[in-house]
Amino acid sequence: MIDLIIDKRTRDLGGGFEVGRVLPFAKRRMVGPFIFFDQMGPVDFAPGIPRELDVRPHPHIGLSTVTYLYSGAMTHRDSLGFQQEIKPGAVNWMTAGKGITHSERLEHARMHGAHMHGIQAWVALPNEAEEIDPGFWHHPADSLPTWTESGLRGRMIAGAAEGMDAGVKVNSPLLYMHWDMDAGASRGVPGEHAERAVYLTEGAIEVAGQALKPGQMAVLGKGDVRVTAQAPSTVMVLGGEPIGERFIFWNFVSSSRARLEAAKDDWKQGRMKLPDGDDQEFTPPPEG
Numbered sequence: 656m657i658d659l660i661i662d663k664r665t666r667d668l669g670g671g672f673e674v675g676r677v678l679p680f681a682k683r684r685m686v687g688p689f690i691f692f693d694q695m696g697p698v699d700f701a702p703g704i705p706r707e708l709d710v711r712p713h714p715h716i717g718l719s720t721v722t723y724l725y726s727g728a729m730t731h732r733d734s735l736g737f738q739q740e741i742k743p744g745a746v747n748w749m750t751a752g753k754g755i756t757h758s759e760r761l762e763h764a765r766m767h768g769a770h771m772h773g774i775q776a777w778v779a780l781p782n783e784a785e786e787i788d789p790g791f792w793h794h795p796a797d798s799l800p801t802w803t804e805s806g807l808r809g810r811m812i813a814g815a816a817e818g819m820d821a822g823v824k825v826n827s828p829l830l831y832m833h834w835d836m837d838a839g840a841s842r843g844v845p846g847e848h849a850e851r852a853v854y855l856t857e858g859a860i861e862v863a864g865q866a867l868k869p870g871q872m873a874v875l876g877k878g879d880v881r882v883t884a885q886a887p888s889t890v891m892v893l894g895g896e897p898i899g900e901r902f903i904f905w906n907f908v909s910s911s912r913a914r915l916e917a918a919k920d921d922w923k924q925g926r927m928k929l930p931d932g933d934d935q936e937f938t939p940p941p942e943g
Contacts, residue, residue, distance in 0.1 A: 656876040657863050659683055663694055663870040672698050672708055672771070677854065677872050679903065686874060687850040687895025688827050690718065690908060691777035694856060694870065697726070698771050700764040710759035713938045714927050715751035716918045717785045717901075717908040719826065722747045723812055723833070724773035725856070725889065728763035732930040737791040743773075744796030746812055748823050752780065754918065755789035758933045774856070774891060776831070778813075779908050781898045784826040792824055806840030806884070809833065814895065816845035829895030836860070836884035844880045844892055851875045851894035858888025905940050 659682060663675030678685065678692040686692075700708075722729065722741050729741040733749065734756040740763065741747050749757060763769055780787070800811040800819045811821040814829040821831075830848050836858070844851055853862050854872040861883045862873040875894075882890060901908050904915040919940055921927050929937075 656878060656880070657865055657873045658876045659874040660865075660867070661872045661874065663872075665870075672696065672700075675870055683874055685779065685850075685897070685901065686852040686893060687829055687848060688778045688781070688898050689776055689829070689852075689893050689895065690779040690901055690903065691775070692854065692872070692893070693775045694773075695775060696770075696772040700761065700769050700771060702764075702766060702768045704761060704765050706760075706765075709761055711936045711938045712756055712758045712929050712933055713906050714754065714756045714918070714922045715749075715906050715908075716754050716914070717751060717780055717910075719748055719750040719778045719780065721776045721778065721813060721831070722759070722773065723776070724771075727769040727771035727773065730760040730762045731757060731791075732760070732933045733757035733791055734928040734930050735789060735791055736931045738932060739791070739793050742796070744799075744810065746794040746799060746821070746823055747791075748794070748813065749791045750780070750787070750789055750824070750826070752784065752787035752789045754921070754927055756927055756929055758930050760933070776893070777908065778825070778829065779898055779901045781827045782910055785909060785914075787826075790824070794821070794823055798822070804842070806837035807842055808835045816847050827896060827898055830893060832892040834882075834890040834892065836882070836888045836890060838884055838886050841881060841883040844875065844882060846879065848894040849896050851880070851892070853880075853882055854891040854893070856889040856891060858890075859885040860888050860890060861885065
């Protein structure tokens with residue numbers, strides 16, 4: 656059964672680059688440890704796009720980011736010294752812990768043009784891991800578990816389910832999958848985790864017999880749930896075990912409001928190191 660359907664809320668970052676926010680939502684802040692879920696694009700960029708479309712250096716605490724692209728490329732730089740071009744199908748998992756800064760630049764698109772399309776998600780860290788040392792791990796597309804079944808091609812992005820494990824360093828039990836479904840294909844959602852959701856990026860599907868449109872997330876209840884494609888469809892399946900209440904301010908996530916205030920002050924006072932090779936810009940936090 657479906658507990659709730661969430662529609663993405665779209666905003667334009669400029670140049671036609673639209674981002675659709677799904678989580679957090681007023682009636683459902685998290686699904687398992689997933690506290691943030693954005694669809695980026697799709698958008699076609701011509702060579703020479705302005706730097707204003709880049710994600711400038713900014714900080715995080717208390718979470719892991721996972722960037723997953725269907726198409727296009729982004730350049731990641733962080734305060735640990737990692738630089739990585741993010742490519743389609745790969746997993747780029749950055750754990751902020753007690754604090755990290757990074758930037759995400761559209762350098763490939765600026766030089767060559769690109770069809771940009773992907774998902775940006777945040778996974779909140781459990782209490783015992785909120786202040787761990789930060790880290791970054793890159794997993795190429797061909798290193799992740801993939802499978803094919805009748806009318807469906809799947810990839811395990813992170814976590815574990817149905818005997819598969821992505822091998823990504825996660826800090827709490829979770830599930831994150833990408834399915835490409837042909838029209839008529841049908842599959843059950845893995846049932847090992849307490850909280851689950853299905854997000855439709857493109858196409859048309861039915862979830863537990865209810866139609867879903869692109870840009871909608873179905874938050875699932877207990878029991879067996881089946882997804883059936885009415886057209887070729889791109890589907891994301893996510894979930895995991897709940898980790899308790901979390902507060903968000905800007906790019907910070909914590910179980911403590913006081914910790915958010917401390918992180919905000921650390922950033923404003925220049926106590927958080929900027930990314931190596933990308934330390935000439937500063938993103939001010941929002942007021943309030």
